[in-house]
Amino acid sequence: MLLCVHGLTGSGEFFAPQAGGLADRFRIIRIDLRGHGDTAAKGELTVARLTADIEELVVHCDLHDAIGIGWSLGAMLLWGMLLGPERRRLAGAIVVDMSPRVANGPDWTLGLIDEELRASRPGESWEDRCRRIAQAIVADGLQHERAELIDRMAGWLATADADAVTAIGLSMMEQDFRDRLALIETPVLIAHGARSQYYAPATSIFLLDQLPSSTLTAFKQSGHTPHLEEPQRFNAVVAGFAAAIASAQNMKNRGG
Template sequence: MHPGEIATVLNIRSDSAQGAETTLRSCRMSDGSVMRYRDLGAGPVLLLVHGWAASGDFFDTIADLLATEFRVVIPDLRAHGETPAGEAALDIDLLANDLQTLIDALELDDITALGWSMGATVLWQLIARNGHARFAGLIIEDMSPRILNTEGWALGMATGMDIAGSGRAVEAMRNDWPAYAAAFAPKMFARGRAAREPEMIADIVARLSQRHGGAMADFWLSMASQDLREALPSMNLPTLVISGARSEAYGPETSRYLVDSLPEAQSVTFANSGHAPHLEEPQEFASAVTQFANRVHAAAVTHHNTEGKAS
């Protein structure tokens, strides 16, 4: 395979509600490594980009719901899920490059891209560097443009994590990743959910524990170094900012900051969710995404038709 070349590699059993088999495909990256991704349904393109330490299958439930109306493309980022780490240095720039390679290989246009947590950082970095000509809309799920808190910036992680706290977290990741994953998993969800649904949390812990602690620490360090605040005002495309009212990751002020900073942003808050509304309220989440994606796709079609007549 050459860079950007795609192939079908194997069939996997989805964990979705329908339990249907889906085809896992591969796309060769510029350094020779292979990204695994799924390509479901038909219609306007939805690109779903997962968060740190997760994988594309964290979107299984909403993917089934969305694939009835959209073409849903779901990559596993490097060192996550079925995509190997490769030999390149693991950072946000590399993930953005990989995502651009996939978009080019599949010739995707008028994309509505959803970035959950670190996935939003990857999309912001890609757009800041390459522009948003290939995108119709952007959905940000519970993320801050700068995750570490500093003097004068308190809209990073709701725990108040600063540089020193991040350093301690990285040390813990490298020293005992399974223990770190077990402590991290419950904090992805609304407060109290872990006690009510221990089996669900145990499943998430098992999936997170499959990651390599060193790779996750490298990505965390890169994510923690990002400051995309100055780039936001130039991202002039329709944006939906999604948050969970009971998130332990970011507070409501962070979402308000994004709406104020992005030129065409609106917000929706899920009352019973934490950091992962797509897992906690999937039906409602899919409905919000569908409404937004249909609206921005219609606007993109109108824009293309107007351009065609003008030319």
């Protein structure tokens, strides 16, 4: 089973290639976070609340041995869950192009490469801002050849509630998981877009060093969304990761 958690301004649509390419092997759950896609912007709009939403979902659906796929903000929400009381419901997690701390500072330079990349600009419409974000999401230098993908993403992004995105974004900028990653025992696969305009390769190396049971896979032709930019390879990586976890569990059950 795959539990797909999208990033800020995204929606479950951002995992369409996984729903189409892996449905014959996995039950796939794609959620829309509060204020995104088809989910209303109501209640508390913070990282803590969204993490609790995911925990409540997995309990309500009685999910066990699921593989979480968290893209960007979604990765942060999975880290929160893996540090919480429902962590054992996930057999593994795939975190896609994310930093444990988004905001940079005197002691940290592995957050967003350019914190103005997503920021609103005077006089810019929400639709224009979403198109600009979509262009920044894909691999640096490949915007022209991925124009169709950018068009699709811009449309998906525009369905998000702008005020909700602002509130959740502010909460996300306050988070710092650096000192807690070492407490996550669950196997984690780190998927990094080598041409990401969001996070440098060194960010993923930091995650690899801090997460006790982790591996790293780089997608050389991807930016912030390797699951959309290199979907066939990404799906193969997901399937391989899930198979390795299942094999390890079987060995453990047999006492090997």
